[in-house]
Amino acid sequence: MTVLAKILYPFYEARLKRDLRGKKRPQHIAVMADGNRRWAREAGYTDVSHGHRAGAAKIGELVRWSAEMDIDVITIYLLSTENLQRTTEEVELLFDIISDVVKDLAAEDYSCRIKLVGHLELLPDAVAEGMQRSAAATSDKGGLSVNIAVGYGGRQEIVDAVQTLIRDEVEAGTTAQQLADKVTAGAIGDNLYTSGQPDPDLVIRTSGEQRLSGFLLWQAAYSEIWFTDTYWPAFRKIDFLRALRDYSQRSRRFGK
Numbered sequence: 001m002t003v004l005a006k007i008l009y010p011f012y013e014a015r016l017k018r019d020l021r022g023k024k025r026p027q028h029i030a031v032m033a034d035g036n037r038r039w040a041r042e043a044g045y046t047d048v049s050h051g052h053r054a055g056a057a058k059i060g061e062l063v064r065w066s067a068e069m070d071i072d073v074i075t076i077y078l079l080s081t082e083n084l085q086r087t088t089e090e091v092e093l094l095f096d097i098i099s100d101v102v103k104d105l106a107a108e109d110y111s112c113r114i115k116l117v118g119h120l121e122l123l124p125d126a127v128a129e130g131m132q133r134s135a136a137a138t139s140d141k142g143g144l145s146v147n148i149a150v151g152y153g154g155r156q157e158i159v160d161a162v163q164t165l166i167r168d169e170v171e172a173g174t175t176a177q178q179l180a181d182k183v184t185a186g187a188i189g190d191n192l193y194t195s196g197q198p199d200p201d202l203v204i205r206t207s208g209e210q211r212l213s214g215f216l217l218w219q220a221a222y223s224e225i226w227f228t229d230t231y232w233p234a235f236r237k238i239d240f241l242r243a244l245r246d247y248s249q250r251s252r253r254f255g256k
Contacts, residue, residue: 009238012238013237013238013241016238016241016242016245017241019245019248020069020241020244020245020248023245023248024247024248025069025070025071025244025247025248026071026200026201026202026224026244026247027071027072027073027198027201028071028072028073028074028075028197028198028199028200028201028202029066029071029073029074029075029200029201029202029203029204030074030075030076030077030200030202030203030204030215030216030219030220030223031062031074031075031076031077031203031204031205031206032077032203032204032205032206032209032212032213032215033055033058033059033076033077033078033206033232033235034205034206034207034209034231034232035051035055035206035207035208035230035231035232035233036048036051036052036054036055036231036232036233037051037052038051038207038231039051039054039055039231039232039233039234040052040054040233042231048090049090049093051231051233052093052094052097053097054233055232055233056097056098056100056101057233058232058233058235059076059078059101059105060101060104060105060109060110061237062074062076062235062240063105063110063112063144063146064110065237065240066144067111067112067143067144069240069241069244071144072144072145072198073144073145073146073147073197073198073200074144074145074146074147075117075146075147075149075194075200075216076146076147076148076149077149077152077215078094078098078101078148078149078150079094079098079118079149079150079151079152080149080151080152080153080213080214080215081118081119081122081151081152081153081156082153082214084122084151095123095124095127098131098148098150099127099130099131099134101148102114102116102130102131102134102135102148103130103134105134105138105146106134106135106137106138110143111141111142111143111144112138112141112143112144112145112146113138113139113141113142113143113144113145113146114134114135114138114146114147114148115135115145115146115147115148116131116132116135116147116148116150117147117148117149117150117152117157117193117194118149118150118151118152118153118193119151119152119153119156120132120150120151121151122151123150123151131148131150135148145197147193147194147197149215152193152215153214154212154214154215154216154217154218155214155217157192157193157216157217157218158188158192158217158218160191160193161188161189161191161192161218162183162188162191164191165182165183165187165188165190165191166179166183169182188218189218192218192219194216194219199216199219199220199221199222199223200216200219200220200223201223201224201247201252202223202224202225202226202243202244202247203215203216203220203223203224203225203226204226204228204240204243205225205226205227205228206228206230206231206232206235207229207230207231207232208227208228208229209227210227212225221255222252222254222255224247224250224252226243226246226247228243
């Protein structure tokens with residue numbers, strides 16, 4: 001950032017905040033934190049771990065920005081089931097970094113409740129157990145809810161929801177003839193990983209990619225989506241505020 005940019009940045013941030021006064025805000029923001037590896041390569045690093053670590057540091061900033069702007073829920077997509085197919089070295093690095101992210105958010109510096117969403121059984125036992133301990137330590141905290149999507153796949157989430165619904169109905173004695181009537185949109189929604197939370201109003205994806213890539217497929221059916229070319233490690237507070245400003249100017253129709 002140039003000297004002039006550093007001088008002007010606070011003024012632009014203040015202007016964006018003024019633009020948002022009295023405007024509608026999203027209750028739930030979902031973020032696809034994408035572009036760590038590309039950021040590292042373009043920054044001249046031969047080791048992409050620099051990108052992953054820079055991206056991890058950005059998570060805490062996002063939580064603070066969201067709390068400041070009175071957001072209730074944020075969901076952060078950190079590790080998909082497809083990501084697990086990368087090289088063993090990179091996947092193990094991601095496990096360490098994401099574990100540190102969850103541990104840091106559970107510290108006293110943050111007022112948030114952490115929920116892990118995804119198939120943790122796909123992770124090494126020690127990694128999954130460590131994340132679960134950190135998340136459990138935040139259960140009585142106030143502040144915003146933070147969903148960390150780890151080992152997550154959107155299609156699998158829907159499959160899991162339907163299977164759970166069917167199992168519960170069978171255990172309750174529902175007959176095969178009655179079962180089809182029990183499979184409703186509301187019943188499936190009640191069995192998603194984010195059950196009890198509002199669907200995301202706004203989905204943010206960094207890095208220039210313009211697709212959901214299986215992220216919250218059910219919940220994001222009517223979400224507003226905001227794409228930016230900025231890589232996740234370079235994502236700034238003014239980018240976040242721009243996304244909120246853009247959201248405030250949209251007319252949501254929910255498919256009507």
